[in-house]
Each structure stands twice: as C-alpha cells, then as structure tokens.
Amino acid sequence: MIRLNKVSKKYKNGTHxxxxxxxxxxxxxxxxxxxxxxxxxxxxxKLLDGEExxxxxxxxxxxxxxxxLKKSKVPMYRRNIGVVFQDYRLLPKKNTFENVAYAMEVIDxxxxxxxxxxxxxxxxxxxxxxxxxxxxxxxxxxxxRVAIARAIANKPKILIADEPTGNxxxxxxxxxxxxxxxxxxxxxxxxxxxxxxxxxxKNHPKRTIEIASGHxxxxxxxxxxxEDIPKDIEPDVYFxxxxxxxxxxxxxxxxxxxxxxxxx
Amino acid sequence: xxxxxxxxxxxxxxxxGRHFGMAISSSASVTIALFLVGFFLVxxxxxxxxxxxxxxxISLSALVDYNITSQTALDTLEKQILSIDGVKTVxxxxxxxxxxxxxxxxxxxxxxxxYYRDQNPFHDAxxxxxxxxxxxxxxxxxxxxxxxxxxxxxxxxxxxxxxxxLEKVRIFGGVLVLALAVLAVYLIYNTISIxxxxxDTEIWIMKNVxxxxxxxxxxxxxxxxxxxxxxxxxxxxxxxxxxxxxFNRSDGVILGVFNLVEPYPFLxxxxxxxxxxxxxxxxxxxxxxxxxxxxxxx
Ligand SMILES: Nc1ncnc2c1ncn2[C@@H]1O[C@H](COP(=O)(O)OP(=O)(O)OP(=O)(O)O)[C@@H](O)[C@H]1O
Ligand SMILES: [Mg+2]
Numbered sequence: 350m351i352r353l354n355k356v357s358k359k360y361k362n363g364t365h366x367x368x369x370x371x372x373x374x375x376x377x378x379x380x381x382x383x384x385x386x387x388x389x390x391x392x393x394x395k396l397l398d399g400e401e402x403x404x405x406x407x408x409x410x411x412x413x414x415x416x417x418l419k420k421s422k423v424p425m426y427r428r429n430i431g432v433v434f435q436d437y438r439l440l441p442k443k444n445t446f447e448n449v450a451y452a453m454e455v456i457d458x459x460x461x462x463x464x465x466x467x468x469x470x471x472x473x474x475x476x477x478x479x480x481x482x483x484x485x486x487x488x489x490x491x492x493x494r495v496a497i498a499r500a501i502a503n504k505p506k507i508l509i510a511d512e513p514t515g516n517x518x519x520x521x522x523x524x525x526x527x528x529x530x531x532x533x534x535x536x537x538x539x540x541x542x543x544x545x546x547x548x549x550x551k552n553h554p555k556r557t558i559e560i561a562s563g564h565x566x567x568x569x570x571x572x573x574x575x576e577d578i579p580k581d582i583e584p585d586v587y588f589x590x591x592x593x594x595x596x597x598x599x600x601x602x603x604x605x606x607x608x609x610x611x612x613x
Numbered sequence: 614x615x616x617x618x619x620x621x622x623x624x625x626x627x628x629x630g631r632h633f634g635m636a637i638s639s640s641a642s643v644t645i646a647l648f649l650v651g652f653f654l655v656x657x658x659x660x661x662x663x664x665x666x667x668x669x670x671i672s673l674s675a676l677v678d679y680n681i682t683s684q685t686a687l688d689t690l691e692k693q694i695l696s697i698d699g700v701k702t703v704x705x706x707x708x709x710x711x712x713x714x715x716x717x718x719x720x721x722x723x724x725x726x727x728y729y730r731d732q733n734p735f736h737d738a739x740x741x742x743x744x745x746x747x748x749x750x751x752x753x754x755x756x757x758x759x760x761x762x763x764x765x766x767x768x769x770x771x772x773x774x775x776x777x778x779l780e781k782v783r784i785f786g787g788v789l790v791l792a793l794a795v796l797a798v799y800l801i802y803n804t805i806s807i808x809x810x811x812x813d814t815e816i817w818i819m820k821n822v823x824x825x826x827x828x829x830x831x832x833x834x835x836x837x838x839x840x841x842x843x844x845x846x847x848x849x850x851x852x853x854x855x856x857x858x859x860f861n862r863s864d865g866v867i868l869g870v871f872n873l874v875e876p877y878p879f880l881x882x883x884x885x886x887x888x889x890x891x892x893x894x895x896x897x898x899x900x901x902x903x904x905x906x907x908x909x910x911x
Contacts, residue, residue, distance in 0.1 A: 398821070427823035438814050451815075455824040457617060503822055 350376040350539050351397065366392040369561045379533045379540045381550050382532045384560035385588035390543045395511055398430050399423045404479035411469045411506060428456065431500030437492045439484040440534055445471060445495050446480045453497045462488045470498040474528060490521035494528065494581035501532060508532065514546050522546055547573065561591050625835025628808045635807055636840050639800040643844025643894060646793035647887050653786040654883055663871045664779045671743055675756045676736035676763045687737065688763065693759050699752045702742035705801040711735040736763060747780065794894055799839055801898025805833050807851055809906055817907070825906050833903045834896060842888065843897020849884045856880055
C-alpha cells in the first residue's frame with residue numbers, strides 16, 4: 350500500500366529533513382510514527398499526501414509514484430488519503446453535519462449519496478446527538494472527532510493523523526485512538542498516526558516507527574514496550590537524546606569516510 | 614452542474630459581502646480607471662473621425678521639371694510616383710490647367726491674367742493622394758527624389774502638427790489607460806488575497822479532500838469579476854448621460870466644422886468595452902491572486 354524507497358528530502362532552504370528512508374506499510378495496517386520535534390515526521394506525511402516531492406527516491410502509494418505525479422493529478426490522488434491535524438481545522442460557522450458534508454460537497458458528491466454517508470460517519474465517531482452543534486459548542490475531543498469524521502467521509506484508503514491528540518487530555522486521547530482502531534477495523538482504512546504521546550502509544554500497542562534526525566532508527570512490529578523507553582526520563586527528552594546520539598554517530602561516520610577519502 | 618455553478622456564484626457574492634469595504638475600494642479604483650478609459654475612448658474616437666476628415670484632404674503636388682514635355686516621359690513619371698508605397702492616387706494637371714485654375718481664383722482681373730497665358734510660369738504637376746497622414750513626410754521625400762521632379766509641396770506644416778498631435782494624444786491616452794488598468798488589477802489582487810486568507814481553512818480542506826483546482830479557484834474569480842462589474846456600472850451610466858447631453862447640446866457638431874460620432878451604436882460599443890474591461894480586470898486580478906496560492910502548494 351505504502352512503499353518508500355530510499356527517500357530523501359532536502360528543503361529549498363537547505364534543511365535536510367529526511368535521509369534515505371525505506372519503509373513498507375501494508376494495506377489495513379495501523380502504524381505509529383514517533384520521534385523528537387524536528388525529526389522529520391511531518392515532512393514524511395507531506396511526501397505521502399503529495400504536498401512535497403522527494404529530493405531523491407520514490408514514494409509509492411497505491412501503486413502511484415506520488416513524487417512524479419503531475420500537479421493536475423494531485424487532487425484526484427488526494428481523494429485516497431484523509432488527514433487529521435492537531436488543530437482540528439473546522440469551519441466555525443458550520444455545524445457538525447455541515448462540516449462533514451463540506452468535504453463531500455467540494456468534490457461534487459451527489460446529495461443522495463452525501464446525506465446518508467455523513468450520518469453514518471457522524472454515528473461512527475459517536476456524535477449523532479451533536480449533529481447540529483457548532484464547533485464552539487464542542488469539547489476539544491469532540492471537535493477532533495468531527496475532524497476525523499470529515500477525513501473519512503470520502504472513504505479514503507489511508508488515514509493520516511499528525512499529532513491528533515496533541516491538544517487533548519489522556520482520557521480523551523485514549524478515546525480518539527480507540528476511534529482510530531475502530532475505523533481501522535470497520536472501514537479497513539490503513540492508519541498512520543504521528544505522535545509524541547508515548548502513554549497512549551503504550552496503551553494501544555501497534556507497529557511503531559521511530560524517526561530521529563531524518564532517519565528511521567527503530568521499527569518495532571509489536572509496538573513500544575516499557576523496556577524500549579527508560580522509565581526515569583521524559584519521552585521527549587529521551588527522543589532528543591537518541592537523536593543526538595544518532596547525529597554524533599553520523600558525524601563520526603562522515604569523519605571516518607572523509608579520513609578514508611584523504612588516505613586514498 | 615447547475616448546483617455547482619450557482620454555488621460558486623453564491624460564494625463569490627458572500628466573499629464580496631465579507632470584505633465589503635475592501636471590495637468597494639477596489640471597485641472604486643476600477644470606476645476611476647474606467648471613467649478615464651471612457652473619456653479617452655470618446656475623445657480618441659472623435660479625434661479619429663476628425664483626423665480621417667483631414668487626412669482625406671491631404672495631398673501633395675509634385676511639380677515637373679520644365680524640360681520634360683513629352684507624353685511618354687510624363688507617363689513614366691506618373692508610373693514611378695504611383696509605385697511608391699503609401700500613394701493612393703495620382704492625377705495629372707497640365708500647366709495650362711494650373712493656369713486656368715489660377716486665373717479663375719481671381720475673376721476680377723481675369724482679362725489681365727489671360728493676357729499672359731503664353732508666358733505661363735506654372736509647371737506641369739501631379740496631384741498625389743496619400744493613404745495615411747503619418748506617411749506624408751516619407752512619401753514626399755521619395756517623390757522629390759525622382760528624376761524629373763522639380764519640387765514637392767504639401768498643405769503646409771499645420772497638417773503635420775495636427776497629425777502628430779493626434780498621434781501623441783492616442784499614445785498618451787493608451788499608456789494612461791494601461792497604467793490605470795494595472796493599478797485596478799493590483800487593487801483587486803490585494804482584495805482577493807485578503808479574502809483568500811480569510812478562507813484559508815476552507816481552502817486547506819478543499820485541497821486535502823482533493824477538490825479540483827478549478828473548483829477552488831472559481832468563487833474567487835467570481836468575486837473578482839463582481840468587483841470589476843460593480844466598478845464599471847457608474848462609468849457606463851455617466852458616459853451615456855454625458856455623451857448624449859453633449860451631443861444634443863451641440864447638435865453633433867463641435868468647433869463649427871467637426872462632426873461628433875453618432876451616439877448609436879457608438880455608445881453601445883463604448884459601454885460593452887467598459888463592461889468588458891471591468892470583467893477582464895477583475896478576472897486577471899483575482900486569477901493572479903488565486904494562482905499564487907495554488908502554485909505555492911501542490
Ligand atoms: N517547508 C519547509 N521548509 C524548510 N524547512 C522545513 C520545512 N518544513 C520543515 N522543515 C524543517 O525540516 C525538519 C523536519 O521538520 P518536520 O516538520 O518534518 O519535523 P517534525 O518531526 O514534524 O517535528 P514536530 O514534532 O515538531 O512537528 C525541521 O528541521 C524543519 O525545520
Ligand atoms: Mg510535525
């Protein structure tokens with residue numbers, strides 16, 4: 350379903366965000382992506398939804414080479430992918446139903462198809478009783494569920510969430526992850542969640558990919574276990590430390606390579 | 614299809630309503646620009662008519678050397694002149710004709726003049742009609758260079774001055790109108806940019822669920838066009854009223870000799886032109902603005 354082959358991304362300003370990433374994610378998988386701030390997680394997502402193109406390597410989604418996609422084909426491609434962000438991005442003047450319906454209207458879905466589907470996804474995120482509420486009248490967790498309903502309304506094959514629980518307390522975060530699990534099961538959607546939230550990741554163990562300074566440093570099929578993260582340290586601090594270690598290693602490697610070159 | 618179309622139109626109007634102040638001030642710039650465009654079009658169009666009147670009467674007279682008298686030589690000269698670019702007509706006038714013409718201008722002393730017909734001081738001449746007043750000078754020089762032509766004369770330097778002046782008015786007006794149009798485009802561009810910023814969540818959603826670029830663009834283009842059309846209404850009304858007033862007041866004649874262009878269908882074309890410019894300016898301004906947004910992100 351998703352295949353990254355030696356993908357590197359260097360932004361125009363010279364920042365090298367990803368190095369040589371090779372990854373395989375199967376259809377229907379549920380995957381966490383973790384890593385320190387600035388490690389390249391969001392960049393990875395942008396490569397997947399076609400907003401950015403890789404500097405080298407191939408990003409293949411659904412047999413489509415996303416980086417080589419013509420600009421005019423990007424919108425059609427994006428209908429395969431739903432995205433959810435930390436800051437919900439709901440339209441404040443539309444109620445729950447209208448917010449979800451909006452995503453279907455703008456791709457010309459006939460009303461006949463639209464109405465039942467909107468009701469269906471609102472039910473799935475357990476907001477049927479909040480159908481006519483406006484975002485301002487909803488809690489953060491409820492707003493995030495509206496955003497999720499909107500993201501899955503068009504039946505994307507892949508659902509990507511960048512820090513979906515970033516603004517939520519642990520209880521709400523737990524509910525949101527449970528919701529992703531249900532969507533994964535009921536709709537068969539492949540799910541990719543970028544998160545800092547180690548506690549939630551541990552509560553719902555799933556394949557976990559750790560990125561540090563643009564490299565995949567760990568890919569744990571069984572998910573993050575207690576022994577993978579030292580207890581006496583904040584997860585973020587820990588991530589940064591591993592990132593530093595990784596960087597130091599790289600520097601050493603580069604230096605030895607340079608030495609080799611000099612010796613030749 | 615229709616639902617979608619009306620949706621874009623609705624969104625466009627909502628956009629105008631949301632930034633009414635901005636929309637009105639950019640409409641006002643369109644209004645000012647179109648006012649000047651309108652005045653300028655009226656003036657040039659009328660000047661063109663006058664210029665045509667004048668140009669039609671523009672001709673050169675080319676005097677033939679005294680020593681050329683044979684018919685074949687005269688025919689060759691005529692052909693040579695006719696072959697010059699920009700020459701419309703050539704008409705031969707013998708020196709006898711010229712003398713007669715001269716004599717008839719002073720009927721009081723006809724007898725006296727006729728007495729001298731034997732010593733006619735006139736040249737044989739060609740009366741040369743020129744296609745375009747702008748080419749008068751070049752044609753004149755070319756004819757003067759022909760062997761056997763003694764000299765070439767025209768209606769005087771005033772003709773040149775007038776033609777040059779008309780040309781300058783046209784160029785100056787064109788540049789002015791262009792500059793104003795660019796300014797109007799720029800103001801509309803800014804207005805639409807602000808609308809776009811106000812709607813960035815909507816645009817973000819549309820992009821993320823895969824709405825086509827044309828779909829995202831449409832309401833903003835509609836908004837730009839609305840601003841352009843709003844801006845053209847006042848100048849259109851004013852031009853109709855002012856021109857009809859001026860035309861009726863002057864009976865269609867100014868400075869005693871020059872005709873004004875008939876109001877119909879001239880005013881109709883003028884209004885369509887103003888409306889068209891309003892639409893185009895609004896379209897370009899909003900198109901540039903939306904394109905910048907859609908280009909930045911894939
Ligand atoms: N558009 C951009 N232009 C230039 N550099 C960028 C751009 N976007 C991100 N970067 C840089 O690329 C690196 C990776 O950024 P990215 O946003 O992928 O990190 P992240 O892992 O998502 O971090 P966070 O957890 O804080 O969201 C950072 O150094 C960032 O500054
Ligand atoms: Mg990020």
